[in-house]
Amino acid sequence: MRRLPGVGIVAAGAVAAMVVMSGCSDGGTSEAGKAGTASAAGTAAASSSPPAAATPEEKFNELVQGTSYYFEGQGTGSSADAMKRYCDLLGEKELDGVPPAQWLAERELTKQDGETVLEEGVTEFCPAQAKTLKAAVEGTYERWFADGTYEVGSGAGQMPAGAYRTTGALRECYWERTSRSGKVLDNAFATSAQEVRVTVRSGDGQFTTRSCGSWQPVK
Incomplete structure (x- = not known):
């Protein structure tokens, strides 16, 4: 039987080409798989990280x-x-x-x-x-007394007997000491003053102050 010229060479070349193409195809698929696996691993690692501590x-x-x-x-x-x-x-x-x-x-x-x-x-x-x-x-603080009426005494919300003063640019400052029955024992009104002093007695019933700032105990 006579061989046709070049037929064997062509067939061999075709087989070689198929082998090369198959190798390239397998290599590409392998690299893509590796990339996908790495990406999934990174996502899993991120999701498993502990949450940031609260400030x-x-x-x-x-x-x-x-x-x-x-x-x-x-x-x-x-x-x-x-x-x-x-x-x-x-x-x-x-x-x-x-x-x-x-x-x-x-x-x-x-x-x-x-x-x-x-x-x-x-x-x-x-x-x-x-x-x-x-x-x-x-309750271990020095207590001051601003505008208002205070019962005289040592209980909560009361004004202890003693000497007090208020300082500053006082305008129309009024204060009064009254008995338990409300009788005015002493009072004063200052149109303008820089310092005012008063002594609240233990027998007083109430002390009232208006526009005098804050009365502080005299030490």
């Missing part, structure tokens, strides 16, 4: 959210921001005419959950004010 602000916000306490003037801001503002206020000499400890005791600690929230807030954001909060909680 002090986030923890405090969550604490306040679980209580009935509220910050004055908080608005739409966070509780943590409101607490930091309170921290700044506690560094002042007086708030609303009274010492910071008295301000806390009479205005903030009377709120439900007030002590819990303020203790956490002071510890976290302004530990330097811990003594002020402690004095407010224990």
